[in-house]
Amino acid sequence: MNLQEKKYFYFTQNSLNTFQNCPFQFKKKYIDNVKWQQDDSLDAEEKIEFGNDFHETAQRYFNEIPVFEEGLKTNEKLYDAYCHLKNYFPLDSKNQYYPEYTIRYSDGLVRLEANFDLVIVKPDLSVEIWDWKTNSSPDKAKRYLESLQTKVYRYVLKKCMKDIFGFDTDFSKIKMSYFSPENECVIGEMVYSEEEYKKDEKDIVFLMEKIYNYDYDKFEREKYLKRCKLCEFQLFCSSQPEKKEEKKHFSWDEIEEIR
Numbered sequence: 001m002n003l004q005e006k007k008y009f010y011f012t013q014n015s016l017n018t019f020q021n022c023p024f025q026f027k028k029k030y031i032d033n034v035k036w037q038q039d040d041s042l043d044a045e046e047k048i049e050f051g052n053d054f055h056e057t058a059q060r061y062f063n064e065i066p067v068f069e070e071g072l073k074t075n076e077k078l079y080d081a082y083c084h085l086k087n088y089f090p091l092d093s094k095n096q097y098y099p100e101y102t103i104r105y106s107d108g109l110v111r112l113e114a115n116f117d118l119v120i121v122k123p124d125l126s127v128e129i130w131d132w133k134t135n136s137s138p139d140k141a142k143r144y145l146e147s148l149q150t151k152v153y154r155y156v157l158k159k160c161m162k163d164i165f166g167f168d169t170d171f172s173k174i175k176m177s178y179f180s181p182e183n184e185c186v187i188g189e190m191v192y193s194e195e196e197y198k199k200d201e202k203d204i205v206f207l208m209e210k211i212y213n214y215d216y217d218k219f220e221r222e223k224y225l226k227r228c229k230l231c232e233f234q235l236f237c238s239s240q241p242e243k244k245e246e247k248k249h250f251s252w253d254e255i256e257e258i259r
């Protein structure tokens with residue numbers, strides 16, 4: 001299957017990450033379309049549910065759809081996170097808010113989809129990209145800022161903003177930030193620059209060319225073994241599956257974006 005010919009296929013930061021972590025896992029998920037349910041621990045399931053609930057609550061808040069606060073109060077953690085959100089992001093009628101917003105960008109070889117948790121357009125034509133990092137901590141800031149997510153999101157936004165918002169803006173007016181709802185704090189923020197934009201483009205094109213040209217018949221599993229314990233495709237890969245272990249380091253970042 002030649003992915004380059006699948007014009008409907010857009011790369012998300014998750015799919016690109018999956019390829020980097022293990023090309024065979026990428027093939028199973030995105031080329032063969034194998035949906036394989038992973039047995040998550042109770043702890044992981046609770047964290048996923050909290051993340052989903054928070055994203056939905058934040059979406060309602062920024063869309064100014066009434067949030068049933070009395071109901072939220074039955075879940076103390078979620079209610080606290082919602083209060084932190086309201087406190088940190090008081091709604092300003094001069095701003096435009098785009099919660100749970102998807103932008104697709106296509107230009108020949110490059111086909112990208114960015115699923116933003118929130119984009120804020122301000123009256124001075126500055127644009128803020130926000131991503132909710134539930135179940136996370138400030139010590140991950142460097143990792144987030146250097147991540148494919150940061151690259152893909154800010155690059156797609158810069159490429160598409162004129163078509164979508166009707167204006168282009170200087171790189172210095174685009175900012176990407178990660179917010180921890182439980183801690184009410186920013187865990188990493190970065191102002192864009194032309195230099196980073198050029199590097200993002202180079203990195204993204206390089207990675208896509210690598211994916212398009214990858215020869216799965218020459219996949220070397222030994223190079224990716226450290227990912228196997230967390231992988232749902234163990235049984236496809238080996239007659240000697242890795243010993244099943246409880247996910248000790250569940251990460252919200254490892255699951256797909258919320259739609």
Ligand code: SF4
Nearest residue numbers: 022025228231234237
């Ligand atoms: S089990 Fe390991 S080698 Fe196989 S797809 Fe998963 S991560 Fe890759």
